[in-house]
Amino acid sequence: MPRPLLLTVPLGLVGLFGLATCGLGDSADGPAPTAEEASAPAPPAPGETRDGLVVAALEAPQNLLPFTLGSDSDGEVAALIYEDLARATFDCGLTWKPGLATEWRWSDDGLKVDFTLDDSLRWQDGQPVTARDLVAAMDWVRDPAVASPRSAHYETLAPGPQPTVLDDGRVRFTFAEPSSRDRQWLSLTAVPPVANHQLADVPRDAVREHPANLAPLANGPFQVGRHEPGRFFELVPNPTFAGPPERQAKLDRILFKVLPDYDTRLLELTRGEVDLMSNLEVADAERLKAEHPELRILQRPPRQMDYIGWNNADPRFDTVAVRRALTMALDLDALLARLFTGEDGTVYAQPAVSTITPALCDAVPDDLERLPHDPEAARAALAEAGWTDTDGDGVLDQDGEPFAFELLYNAGNERRRKVAVYAQEALGSLGLKVDVTPVETSQFYTRLKAGDFAAAVAGWNAGLVPNPTVRWRGDRDLDGDGATDGPGEHETFNLVRYGNPEVDALIAKASRELDPSATLAEIQRLIYEDQPYTFLWWRDELLAIHERFEGVEPDILSRLHGAETWWVPDHKVKYR
Amino acid sequence: MDEARSPAQRRGLRLPWRYLLRRLAGVPLQLLAIYTLVFGLLAMLPDPIAASMDPEWSEATVTSQRARLGLDQPLWQRYLTQLGGLLTGDLGTSTMSSRPVSEVIGRALPVTLSLSGTALALAFPLGIALGAWQARRPGTPGDTGVSLLTLTLFSTPVFLLGFLLQVGATWVGLPITTSTSSLMMGEPSTWDRITQGVATVILPSLAMALPSVAVVARYTRAAVLEVASADHVRTARAKGLPERLVWRRHVLRNAAIPILTLVGLSLPRLVAGSVVVERVFSQPGIGATLLSAISAVDVPLLLGLFLLYGLAVAVGNLAADVAVALADPRVRHDG
Numbered sequence: 068m069p070r071p072l073l074l075t076v077p078l079g080l081v082g083l084f085g086l087a088t089c090g091l092g093d094s095a096d097g098p099a100p101t102a103e104e105a106s107a108p109a110p111p112a113p114g115e116t117r118d119g120l121v122v123a124a125l126e127a128p129q130n131l132l133p134f135t136l137g138s139d140s141d142g143e144v145a146a147l148i149y150e151d152l153a154r155a156t157f158d159c160g161l162t163w164k165p166g167l168a169t170e171w172r173w174s175d176d177g178l179k180v181d182f183t184l185d186d187s188l189r190w191q192d193g194q195p196v197t198a199r200d201l202v203a204a205m206d207w208v209r210d211p212a213v214a215s216p217r218s219a220h221y222e223t224l225a226p227g228p229q230p231t232v233l234d235d236g237r238v239r240f241t242f243a244e245p246s247s248r249d250r251q252w253l254s255l256t257a258v259p260p261v262a263n264h265q266l267a268d269v270p271r272d273a274v275r276e277h278p279a280n281l282a283p284l285a286n287g288p289f290q291v292g293r294h295e296p297g298r299f300f301e302l303v304p305n306p307t308f309a310g311p312p313e314r315q316a317k318l319d320r321i322l323f324k325v326l327p328d329y330d331t332r333l334l335e336l337t338r339g340e341v342d343l344m345s346n347l348e349v350a351d352a353e354r355l356k357a358e359h360p361e362l363r364i365l366q367r368p369p370r371q372m373d374y375i376g377w378n379n380a381d382p383r384f385d386t387v388a389v390r391r392a393l394t395m396a397l398d399l400d401a402l403l404a405r406l407f408t409g410e411d412g413t414v415y416a417q418p419a420v421s422t423i424t425p426a427l428c429d430a431v432p433d434d435l436e437r438l439p440h441d442p443e444a445a446r447a448a449l450a451e452a453g454w455t456d457t458d459g460d461g462v463l464d465q466d467g468e469p470f471a472f473e474l475l476y477n478a479g480n481e482r483r484r485k486v487a488v489y490a491q492e493a494l495g496s497l498g499l500k501v502d503v504t505p506v507e508t509s510q511f512y513t514r515l516k517a518g519d520f521a522a523a524v525a526g527w528n529a530g531l532v533p534n535p536t537v538r539w540r541g542d543r544d545l546d547g548d549g550a551t552d553g554p555g556e557h558e559t560f561n562l563v564r565y566g567n568p569e570v571d572a573l574i575a576k577a578s579r580e581l582d583p584s585a586t587l588a589e590i591q592r593l594i595y596e597d598q599p600y601t602f603l604w605w606r607d608e609l610l611a612i613h614e615r616f617e618g619v620e621p622d623i624l625s626r627l628h629g630a631e632t633w634w635v636p637d638h639k640v641k642y643r
Numbered sequence: 644m645d646e647a648r649s650p651a652q653r654r655g656l657r658l659p660w661r662y663l664l665r666r667l668a669g670v671p672l673q674l675l676a677i678y679t680l681v682f683g684l685l686a687m688l689p690d691p692i693a694a695s696m697d698p699e700w701s702e703a704t705v706t707s708q709r710a711r712l713g714l715d716q717p718l719w720q721r722y723l724t725q726l727g728g729l730l731t732g733d734l735g736t737s738t739m740s741s742r743p744v745s746e747v748i749g750r751a752l753p754v755t756l757s758l759s760g761t762a763l764a765l766a767f768p769l770g771i772a773l774g775a776w777q778a779r780r781p782g783t784p785g786d787t788g789v790s791l792l793t794l795t796l797f798s799t800p801v802f803l804l805g806f807l808l809q810v811g812a813t814w815v816g817l818p819i820t821t822s823t824s825s826l827m828m829g830e831p832s833t834w835d836r837i838t839q840g841v842a843t844v845i846l847p848s849l850a851m852a853l854p855s856v857a858v859v860a861r862y863t864r865a866a867v868l869e870v871a872s873a874d875h876v877r878t879a880r881a882k883g884l885p886e887r888l889v890w891r892r893h894v895l896r897n898a899a900i901p902i903l904t905l906v907g908l909s910l911p912r913l914v915a916g917s918v919v920v921e922r923v924f925s926q927p928g929i930g931a932t933l934l935s936a937i938s939a940v941d942v943p944l945l946l947g948l949f950l951l952y953g954l955a956v957a958v959g960n961l962a963a964d965v966a967v968a969l970a971d972p973r974v975r976h977d978g
Contacts, residue, residue, distance in 0.1 A: 280741060340823045
């Protein structure tokens with residue numbers, strides 16, 4: 068945490084003012100600092116920067132204009148160079164703090180919101196950030212010629228130019244129909260303002276080829292520095308950033324060093340060539356903890372889950388009883404413990420019961436318990452569903468058809484391979500014949516989206532605003548033929564072709580609610596009852612960072628969330 | 644002295660121009676065939692939009708993305724459009740980086756050329772020297788030892804060689820990728836530049852070269868042994884020619900022919916690079932670009948890269964044929 072301003076007095080002056088400072092603290096601000104506190108290193112003064120952070124990156128950002136942002140690395144950098152209307156923070160759920168807007172007020176019907184803008188904010192070239200830049204962002208993102216990956220977020224807004232400029236310092240956004248407040252915020256902040264004066268005369272369909280796409284003007288704490296494709300990308304403090312002092316950059320630079328290979332990233336981390344590496348394997352995190360005291364291992368709250376998906380359109384998996392039996396046949400707790408427990412007993416994952424992350428504190432119902440591991444009950448349920456070994460060959464069958472299927476996983480994913488092999492063994496002991504098949508990654512997801520599979524070990528990266536529509540809705544008319552879609556015509560990401568009219572109705576209801584938490588809880592209960600997936604676990608993301616950095620808190624939003632507040636004590640500076 | 648030279652030598656090493664022109668005329672057709680074949684194969688890849696789409700995308704977003712990548716056009720139209728662009732020197736735009744394909748390739752090519760060029764420059768002299776040394780003493784413990792060594796190098800996966808080299812470099816305190824301090828501190832010192840060169844060129848080149856050393860040495864050993872026992876060599880010795888001249892004029896020169904072919908066939912590797920080595924050493928060359936393009940199903944970039952490979956193979960084969968023709972007059976006259 069940043070130290071009180073009084074303690075930022077240069078060391079040489081401490082002797083002169085120490086007593087007075089303590090006295091002032093005693094009388095006005097509570098107890099005097101302890102000796103340890105008084106000698107604790109101080110963060111840089113506002114405007115002062117020191118040292119740099121080197122981040123191991125899989126790839127460099129490719130598209131940085133607010134409306135072209137695509138990959139995770141784009142988004143990670145964008146969060147540091149743009150000051151959006153409001154800043155997302157996470158504490159059991161998303162909360163919004165003033166950013167470009169100093170305050171806002173929602174209308175009673177929840178369809179309009181007025182923002183008062185901070186008139187002190189500037190683009191890095193000194194031009195003021197105005198309401199026109201917000202209008203420009205909406206204009207760019209809604210233009211089909213631009214083909215913005217973020218355009219879908221604006222379909223909830225009313226047609227026509229948005230936002231409406233009320234006066235120089237106030238704008239109004241209007242929504243077309245009610246939806247949850249979190250989804251509305253997502254629409255309002257998905258695209259930061261655009262420095263439109265940088266893009267004058269740029270053809271809309273060629274904007275990605277403009278140099279501004281990789282070096283846009285910033286209005287946030289950092290701006291784009293040097294970059295060399297495939298090697299590195301640098302952010303440096305934005306001297307014109309007029310945000311509060313605690314949000315002004317305290318590092319000289321953040322350097323993203325492109326290291327596509329995991330082992331090379333790990334080697335560079337242990338050599339001190341990079342300061343931050345994410346997505347560590349459990350075994351590597353354990354080793355680093357034991358052998359590298361200069362590194363801190365942090366656990367980010369989970370956003371990544373694994374599951375075994377049963378294709379509900381496949382006759383073998385189209386009954387609830389069979390799917391529940393398959394889950395009960397698997398000892399998921401033992402598997403989780405085996406894959407995610409460190410040597411000191413730390414468990415780096417938690418059981419999953421839905422596709423909503425448990426990091427959203429109250430979003431997953433407390434009473435939603437996992438099915439028990441009960442192979443005998445599973446065997447009985449399968450027999451009741453008509454699956455018995457009539458020919459004595461050791462494999463269950465029904466109407467002469469053996470219960471045999473392929474269990475796919477994406478090739479190269481060792482964790483999912485282990486899950487598949489375990490399932491093969493556990494289900495095999497019940498009399499199911501399971502062939503474990505690795506499939507090349509892009510082919511794997513193509514087959515999943517096309518419904519071309521029986522069962523698969525896969526996973527989700529969960530959003531922080533639950534949207535059950537894309538994964539679970541089964542009654543949409545996507546092909547526009549006037550009829551509700553049947554199996555094979557579900558939402559693209561309803562991979563297992565799940566369909567439950569009761570769930571569909573609740574999803575439609577939730578999408579119109581300002582606070583859909585109760586409806587979402589009911590949806591999760593119904594889906595868990597139906598077991599379209601065997602939900603496995605939520606994995607913590609493990610990352611390592613050099614111990615010299617202060618102010619670092621693992622954050623679910625991004626590994627670099629709040630990096631503008633990170634700092635290095637003067638005596639630990641590595642790069643001067 | 645002139646009598647000791649062969650008729651071909653007396654005529655001088657003239658280029659077989661007619662042969663060369665005939666081969667060159669075939670190159671555009673070869674490239675068109677490669678382009679068509681690769682275009683057809685890439686059409687079978689997963690839909691780039693389906694492979695990369697976000698669950699939050701709406702139908703309108705998907706439609707606009709498809710239009711941006713030209714996927715809303717029928718296949719034949721895309722083929723003709725891209726072919727038309729190719730004929731005017733426009734390889735299209737990389738969907739992954741939004742930069743012209745020629746620019747992306749132009750940026751990666753020097754990296755790969757420096758790595759592959761160094762690798763070939765290391766592999767051939769070393770391989771030829773080792774092979775010739777073995778051929779002079781076949782069956783001896785030295786020959787067997789070198790054979791074992793080259794076989795081991797050849798059998799070791801490149802990623803493992805790269806990793807072992809990185810561990811070795813770490814052990815002696817050398818950087819294994821672009822030095823961070825030089826990136827952070829601005830102007831690197833001379834020592835930084837040297838270690839940087841070792842990390843970014845020598846180590847990856849060694850990882851690429853070592854398996855090739857094994858191949859070249861085996862080729863050379865076999866070729867030299869075959870020629871050394873030929874009748875004309877025995878005759879030369881019987882005529883009392885000094886052993887040094889026998890080896891230089893009659894053995895090595897004739898044994899060079901299959902090795903020259905090998906050199907020519909290795910030229911495409913100059914531009915193809917090594918996917919594994921470039922990834923392990925974080926070098927943004929052609930191999931690394933190919934891997935990214937495959938992951939992102941970046942069809943224009945993949946087409947550009949395969950065309951480059953095709954061109955390199957055609958030129959490499961041509962260069963090998965010309966070299967062999969220069970070294971072996973029979974080829975010239977037959978060709």
